[in-house]
Amino acid sequence: MNAERIRKTARAATLGASLTLGAAQAQLMGTPAELAAQPALKGFTAQGSALVSGGTRVTPDVAGGRVVGVFVESDSVGGLTRGVAAGWNVTEKDLPKLTQNLSNPQLLAAARTGFVDLTDDSGTDLIALKVTGEGAATRYLGYVAMKVWPDSAFPPVRATTGAATAPNVLRIFSDFQCPYCKQLWDTSMREWRAAPAAYRVVHYEFPLSFHRNAQGAAEASECAAAQGRFMPFADQLFANFAAWTPLDPKDTPAKYAGYAKAAGLNTAAFKTCVGQRTFQADVDAQMKAGLNVKVRGTPTVFLNGMKLTDYSDAAELARVRAVTTARPGAATLIDARLKLFR
Template sequence: MKYWTRIIGVGLMTVTLATAAHAAVGLQTIREFTLPVKPLDVALSPDGRLTFVLADNGTILVYAVDSGLKDTITVGPGIDRIAVADEGHTLVLTNSKTKQVRQVAVAFQAMIDIADSPFKGKKDAPIVLAVFSDFQCPHCGRIAPVLEQVLEHNPETVKIVFKNFPLNMHKLAMPAAQAAMAAHNQGKFWEFHNQIFATPNLAPDSFTKIATGLGLDMARFEADMKAPATQNKIMADMRNASAAEVNGTPSIFVNGWLYRGQRTPEAMQQVVDQEVTKLAATKKK
């Protein structure tokens, strides 16, 4: 038997009461799911993008607003209440019978498209550190040498992939991304990348100065900056960021898992080591 649950929106109109009056209430179906199991409880992420359905078989079905069933999480028997916080990254699970409450972190592996993106390290390295970055973001400039240290410590297993995510608040972020991708076409992305972050006060003519200093073919550089292919690549990165729920820079993914730890070489090394162990265990199976 299939069970269904309906998520509804309630619209309220406030009126000033001089005499007896009625508040208007309207109900409108936002979305509806047909479930393969009996639901015990339902919770919505604060941003409304995810619906968590606690089922009677010890699992949580996670539905995305735009793609249906996203994942199934096993929580075990006895859980009969669920609450959601932190944009869907934290669940509070309650077992009424045992009077226990458990808070758990939730992470979803994102699909990061690294095809044709600038990278450092071995092409076939098993651990990919993909960073969504903005060239006018000071935090992005500070994370770059940290990632470099991680790569130097793991030359056989790690590669760094750069993904463009220029923020609207930074007026030169998009031109900087276009310039860097134009330099990428001439094999000078990382040199250009480093010099942009080393420039304290970016100006519209900064990119031409950097390109000239690197000895780039300037006619090709200027044409590539304006080329539709360059803009298309940047927009593809931004669509990928949206699908991965990136909302700020820098955002770092380790083999598709959003990194939430401290931005230090030591902290990131721990995650790399965990990923190496996980991959080794997978190979043994």
């Protein structure tokens, strides 16, 4: 079996582990005390910041008072399982199934050279495994952690607002014909834009194929962005949502021109831009970038590189701000651990 096939089979095993046993990030982002209380760690005793039982040592990586990663060192797959299970909030009754998944021969073969991958297709967390030694000297390293996407994963765009020095960066993948995106624009977006010193908001186009006017609206908004008027034009699109979304695509440019005028654009230049589809490639590139960071629908919001499960949940935003702005922050801690697996 070649290396690529081994990795694909190994990834299938990890997907099976997380998808059959529940949300992988259930315990990640909890407190160290909550981690220590996990059923999988029953019988473990504290040694400094670590929890130890026999030949297994479980160490949480903590940023901003929250567990962002769980590192496991063990002399057995069973011990490895318990550490991973603690990070994933796996119940006692599901431990045998997780052990079976982590014992997969292809997964262990991939782990011989270091295995790092996303836990599932949501792109919110990851797993890393490494196996060293032979026979009685075999050792198993495991790590489950939040996924913090680097700035380099997101292409530069013109559609921004807020101070460049703001400590928090919100990256929003949105579709102008999506009613849920309009809901975000009418609620949380207002709050974020009202705090430019706290939040820099970056908008990415992600027009869904089943919204027939989404691509055209995205390209029109990029024409507005080229004139430095993205936000006012986007405001017009969402304010007039019911007027243009039902139209035949050939009838929308006239509407967009009206919204451009209301948003203070040079309408002649705007019409030329829209008619020539000047920014079609830009929209396509933003869509591709979204797919690469596991955007699967709209709106999808990232805060400081972490994908939010509910952008309207103030408590979740507070947790993400805490772990990403701490010193050292989540990204630094996680990247340091992952060096052990590569």
